Every structure is written in structure tokens, then in C-alpha cells.
Amino acid sequence: MNWTRFRLALNRIFGNKKKNPAKGGRPPYDYLMMFKILLLARLYNLSDEAMEYQLYDRLSFRRFV
Template sequence: MEQLIPWAALEAQIARHYPQGRQGRPPYRLSVMLRVHCLQLFYNLSDPAMEDALYEIASMRRFAGLSLSDPLPDETTILNFRHFLERHGLGQVVFAAVNQHLAQHGLMLREGSILDASIIAAPSSTRNQSGPEHPPAVLAGSLYQPADRQ
């Protein structure tokens, strides 16, 4: 996505509306917030889930241009950026620009999910502690006999 999305063009469209930080706390860099917003769209994450993902998934931080030593945007900041885009009608501009650019390369943006393929320890079933209740099975072409039935 780093190379497929026209980041500079998107930032230029948004920059004229983006707060300059002359009052109050300075805003996050536009490039960071735009990338966080796109990650949120790519993976269909809620604002709290996006905040958690930035803390937990190094590749997402790297894509957004953040490191663990940088202050990470919290869910309220992510929400406020999304509302900022909506207020100025820029959410649709971003989505349309990304889809148009991807279509030019023969790609399509579709909803996705991140799956955790962790293997966790689980207790064995207590249901069959008295031994197998089923007749022997044929495995790999040979007759398999459980040890207690030989």
C-alpha cells in the first residue's frame, strides 16, 4: 500500500483543512493520521481497536510512520480525525482516490480482517477418559487399533 496509494496527492487535498496547531496541543502529522485512517479502513477496525493495533502490531506502526518511542494516537484522536474528514467531506475523497488509484493498477480495496493464528494450550477432553467409544478406524490404508484394544 505504501507504493500503491498516492499519499502526497491525498495529503495535499487534506492539508488546506488540517489544523495547524497554533492553539492548544499540536496535532499529529497529517501523514501519520492519514495512514492510521487508511489502516482502519483496510482492516475494518474500530477506534479503540486501531489504538490497540498501533501498540501491538509493529508493521502497522511502521506503516503509519510511528515507532514505540513516538506518542501514539489514542482512540479519541483517531475518532476526531475521522470526524474531521467527515466534516469537510474528505472521507469520500480519500476513499474514491484510493480506489481509483488501485483500479488503475488492477487492484480493488475490499473489507478484510486480521487473524491471529496463535496456538494456545487447551486442556484435553474429559469426555473420553474411559477410552475410545468408537470402533477402530482405517488410517492411511492400514487398520489402526488403539493400544488398549490390541
């Protein structure tokens, strides 16, 4: 599946903001990766904690993300 459409839409929604290193803090996670994680969580009806565990446990989830 071509995920570039989703990446473009997510960047339009959340913006292509570049992290200002002067402000400090951790850089944000990739929007597309977070979207895929949310998609898996909804498809498999998983809580945040269960989704985190599945990402560590299931190779298929890691490949998808």
C-alpha cells in the first residue's frame, strides 16, 4: 500500500514543523508511524498498554509499523 497519501495528509493536519533545538526536548515521533499504530490498535481492539506489548512481541506488527 502506498502510504505517501497518508503522510501528506498528516503533514497538512499537523504541519511540517521543524523542531527548534533551542527549545530542547525530544523530537516528535513520525506521524505516519503513530497513525499506523493507532490503526492496528483499533483493528485489534487493543489498549495503549496492550498495543505497546504487541509491538514488542509480534514481528508482524513491527514490520507493518
